Amino acid sequence: MSAILKLVDVTKQFGGLTAVDDLSMDVETGTIHSLIGPNGSGKTTTTNLIEGVYPVTNGKIYFKNTDITGKETHEIARYGLGRTFQNIKLYNTMTAVENVMVGGHELARLGLLASLVRVRDFNREERMLKEKAEELLAYVGLSGIRDEYVKNLPYGKKKVLELARALMTDPQLLLLDEPAAGLNPSERSAFIDLLNRIHANGKTLFLIEHNMDVVMNISEMITVINFGAKIAEGTAAEVQNNPDVIKAYLGERYKVKK
């Protein structure tokens, strides 16, 4: 097995504050890997570094053995890294199916001028995007709302729709920032089923998650960070019994029962 995503000694400083401190980790191809940690431990900063939203202060990030450190967000996305956001980011003035189609912008290759001149090729591309988007909506179970405007959709559906849009880019690695946040228990279990299905279809999933129910149930590997530094890594059982993890989550006063 090889690592699809590799962080080597990644450090990010905002002025005097070290948000991510010398973090190294490997996300193996074909796994479900979770990154957990208390509030403010640097999880979202780590995602933003991987996505190229902020430049790293130090260290290297490799995706499929290519150095993506310092690349722009849209370039990194084109390498095959899809993502969803902690607070949903959809296009509110468009319908559900159009939202998903935007995800396929780079799959349709014709440039602006070419799409005006080569009418037939362009129509074929548009049809391809539409069919693919509709397929994906069916896959995630949102066919019923395909022509609904996003601003009218309930929160749970929006989360799933965002996932469909991320899948539209044909990613090999899906980076999900708190996918279960704000979902009710039944929505959450449906979401976990969906994640498992996506994983079974050959995608590598990288979760940044708060919800232990989700993390412990589906992750094959868990990395725990606190104050930007890695404090533990291993399977769910290993991490749960790690005294440092318990200390970070529950506080100094709670002693580990021997």
Added chain:
Amino acid sequence: MLTMKKKTIVQLIAWAVALAAVLIVFKSSNVYIQSIMNMLMYNIVLVLGLNFITGLTGQMNLGTVGMLALGAYTYGILTVTAGWNPWVALFAMFAVGFAVGRLLGYPSLRLKGFYLSLTTIGFGEIIRLLATNIEPLTGGTMGFGNIKRLSTWFYTSQAKSDYFYLLLAFAVAAIVIANRIVNSKWGRAFKAVRDNPEAAEASGINISRLKIQAFTLAAIYAAFGGAMYAGYNTYLNPSGFTLEYSQNYVAMLMIGGIGTVPGCIIGATIVTILPEMLRKFADYYWIMFCTVCIVMAILVPDGLWPLIKKLFARLSNSAQKRKAKVA
């Protein structure tokens, strides 16, 4: 539900009827109305261009008139001073559009909101002041006259009335192209950049490139509009390129319905005709016009086209229900 094919046929018929109506109105009206219709043609082209950058991509552009002036003066100088064939000069509009699109597109990558609006206002004013002060080239405040019109096989005279058909053909071409861009992956990507740039980037969309493309499209449209303007009026004066005209184009977008092609046409029509109808109020005309704009902004913030669309949908729904009852 109408099938896709039926929908396109209905749309084509609607466009054909609208075109026929325009021709009939033009043929049966007097010179005054005809001149307003000529103005309407280049206004439609300009507002369709503005729609790419302000309507779809959400970058406020108050420098439309600067782009228009550049197109108009370039066309004038090329046809009169340089003596080019007007058709060749028309192709130079692409070059003007490209240059201006890049010129305004780059600042838009760094500037947001009010700051970008101010930059575009500054651009418009700079062009106007240049036109006023580079007298040997532009004629300054005395104006620039004797601009040649485009001639075609059906029309070689310099008569104003026949020129309308050419302007109409340009406007229709502009509408067809704009319609195609708006309702394709480009339109969706422009809107994505407006609605949520971070998400658009995560989908692999190069936002910087897209913004510059939107500005370039707007500038090419405006430069063509400028050539149409220059060819129609045959005379240019810097006083015709003040900021209030840029504001008018934004008002057209807002009143018609931001982001949609039919909305642009409706907005252009209203904002072109309304001032003429209000002319009898003389000094109070601007007050009336602005009041109408404010009332529209409060009552129909999305513009008229979404309202009309909703009305149509309701009508066709109730018609279908009636049909279902009969059957």
